[in-house]
Amino acid sequence: MADMTLTSLQKEFLLHFGEMGSRWGINRTVGQIYALLFLSEAPLNAETITEALGISRSNTSMGLKELQSWNLVLLRHQQGDRRDYFTTPDDLWEIVRTLVAERRKREIDPTLTKLRELEMMGKTGDPYAEARIAELREMIEMMTQFHDEMNRLETERLVQLMTMGRTLGGLLDKAPRLNPFRKAK
Amino acid sequence: MADMTLTSLQKEFLLHFGEMGSRWGINRTVGQIYALLFLSEAPLNAETITEALGISRSNTSMGLKELQSWNLVLLRHQQGDRRDYFTTPDDLWEIVRTLVAERRKREIDPTLTKLRELEMMGKTGDPYAEARIAELREMIEMMTQFHDEMNRLETERLVQLMTMGRTLGGLLDKAPRLNPFRKAK
DNA sequence: CGGCCATTTCAGAAATTTCTGAAAATCATG
DNA sequence: CATGATTTTCAGAAATTTCTGAAATGGCCG
Numbered sequence: 001m002a003d004m005t006l007t008s009l010q011k012e013f014l015l016h017f018g019e020m021g022s023r024w025g026i027n028r029t030v031g032q033i034y035a036l037l038f039l040s041e042a043p044l045n046a047e048t049i050t051e052a053l054g055i056s057r058s059n060t061s062m063g064l065k066e067l068q069s070w071n072l073v074l075l076r077h078q079q080g081d082r083r084d085y086f087t088t089p090d091d092l093w094e095i096v097r098t099l100v101a102e103r104r105k106r107e108i109d110p111t112l113t114k115l116r117e118l119e120m121m122g123k124t125g126d127p128y129a130e131a132r133i134a135e136l137r138e139m140i141e142m143m144t145q146f147h148d149e150m151n152r153l154e155t156e157r158l159v160q161l162m163t164m165g166r167t168l169g170g171l172l173d174k175a176p177r178l179n180p181f182r183k184a185k
Numbered sequence: 186m187a188d189m190t191l192t193s194l195q196k197e198f199l200l201h202f203g204e205m206g207s208r209w210g211i212n213r214t215v216g217q218i219y220a221l222l223f224l225s226e227a228p229l230n231a232e233t234i235t236e237a238l239g240i241s242r243s244n245t246s247m248g249l250k251e252l253q254s255w256n257l258v259l260l261r262h263q264q265g266d267r268r269d270y271f272t273t274p275d276d277l278w279e280i281v282r283t284l285v286a287e288r289r290k291r292e293i294d295p296t297l298t299k300l301r302e303l304e305m306m307g308k309t310g311d312p313y314a315e316a317r318i319a320e321l322r323e324m325i326e327m328m329t330q331f332h333d334e335m336n337r338l339e340t341e342r343l344v345q346l347m348t349m350g351r352t353l354g355g356l357l358d359k360a361p362r363l364n365p366f367r368k369a370k
Numbered sequence: 371c372g373g374c375c376a377t378t379t380c381a382g383a384a385a386t387t388t389c390t391g392a393a394a395a396t397c398a399t400g
Numbered sequence: 401c402a403t404g405a406t407t408t409t410c411a412g413a414a415a416t417t418t419c420t421g422a423a424a425t426g427g428c429c430g
Contacts, residue, residue, distance in 0.1 A: 007314065008306070008309065009303060009311055009314050009315070012306075013314070016296065020292070023210060024292060025208060039314040039318075040313075093324075096324070107208050111205060118194060118197060118198060125192060126192045126194055126224075128224070128225075128226040129192065129194050133224075135277055136277060139277050139278075139281070142348065143281075143347065145347075146346075149349075152354070153353070153354055157354060159327070161331075161353075162331040163331075164334075168334050168338070168346075169337070169342060171356060172342055172346060174356070174359055
C-alpha cells in the first residue's frame with residue numbers, strides 16, 4: 001500500500017467531514033472516506049482507505065458503495081493491478097452539480113411526486129390543506145425548473161452569474177417579463 | 186381540544202413528511218409535527234398535536250423545541266388561554282428562505298470556518314491538499330455570497346428571476362463582466 | 371404563599387443505524 | 401476449470417438516536 005501516514009492537515013479535515021457527515025445525510029465513515037479521496041491526488045484502493053481510517057474492510061466496501069450511489073467517486077484502474085482505485089473529480093463545480101442533483105433526487109423529487117398524488121385525491125373536505133398542498137407543489141416546481149436552467153449553463157456562465165453581486169437586481173430590469181406570477185401574500 | 190380527527194389527506198401528507206424527515210436532517214416526529222402545523226389553518230397547541238400524532242407529550246415538547254430552533258414555527262397566543270399555540274408562516278417563500286438560511290448555518294458555515302482554520306496551519310508538506318482546501322473554500326465563499334445576493338432580492342424579483350427560463354443565459358450577455366474568474370479545469 | 375395548569379427536563383427503554391468478522395460471491399488468469 | 405486475489409453480503413454486536421413516563425420547573429391567580 002502507499003504509505004498511509006496522514007498529515008495533520010488531512011487528519012483534521014477528515015475528522016471534520018466525519019462529524020459533518022450526519023448533518024449532510026451520510027454517516028461518519030462515508031464522510032471520512034470522501035474527505036480522504038478528496039485530498040488525495042492519486043486514486044486510492046479500498047485496502048489503503050481501510051488502513052488510513054482504521055475501520056474494517058467491509059465498512060470501507062459499504063462506504064464506497066454508498067459514495068458510488070451518490071455518483072461522488074470515480075472508479076479508476078491501474079495497469080497490471082486488478083484492484084479498484086477511487087478518486088473524486090478534479091473539477092469542484094462538477095462535484096457541486098452532482099451533489100445538488102443527488103440531493104434533489106432524494107430530498108425533493110419524492111415529495112413532488114407525493115404532492116401530485118395527493119392532489120389527485122380530489123375533494124377531501126379540507127379546502128385549506130388542499131390549497132396549501134397545491135401552493136407547495138407550484139413552488140417546488142418553480143424551484144426545480146430554475147435549477148434545471150442553472151444546470152444548463154456552462155460553468156463559465158454560472159460563475160459569471162454568481163459573481164455578479166449587486167448587479168443582479170439591476171439586471172432584472174433589462175429582462176423581458178415572462179410568466180407574470182402572482183405576488184406572494 | 187379541537188376535534189383532532191385527521192382527514193385522509195392530512196394523514197398521508199403527514200406520514201410522507203415523517204418518512205422524509207430523516208433525509209432532511211430532522212426526525213420523523215419533527216417532520217410530522219411540522220406537516221400537521223403546515224396544513225392547519227388555525228394554530229395548534231401541544232396537547233392537540235400530541236393527540237393527533239399519537240405520541241407522548243414530552244416528545245411533542247422536544248419536537249416543537251427543535252422546530253423553534255430552526256425558526257420554522259411561529260408562537261401564537263389566544264385570548265384567555267395560557268397555552269402556547271404554534272403555526273407555520275403563511276408565505277411559502279418566507280419558509281424557504283428560513284430553511285435555506287438554517288441549513289446553510291448548520292451544513293455550510295461550520296465547514297467554511299474549519300477550512301479557513303486549516304489554511305492558517307501554514308506549510309504542511311502536502312501542497313496538493315492545501316490547494317484543494319483553498320479551492321474548496323473559495324468556491325463555498327462564492328456560493329454563499331451568491332446566496333446573500335439572492336436573499337437580498339424581494340420575493341417578487343426572486344420569482345421574476347426564477348421564471349425567466351431560457352432567457353437566463355441570454356441575459357448574461359447584457360451584464361457587465363465583473364470579477365473575471367478562472368475557468369474550471 | 372399555595373395551588374394549579376402548562377411546559378421542560380432527563381434517565382432509562384425502545385428503535386434505528388452503523389460497524390464488524392466471517393462466509394460467500396466474483397472474476398481474471400494460468 | 402481450479403486458484404487465488406479482491407470485493408460484497410449479511411447476521412449479529414455496538415453505537416447512536418429517538419421516545420417515554422415521571423419528576424422538576426415556571427409562572428399566574430387568588
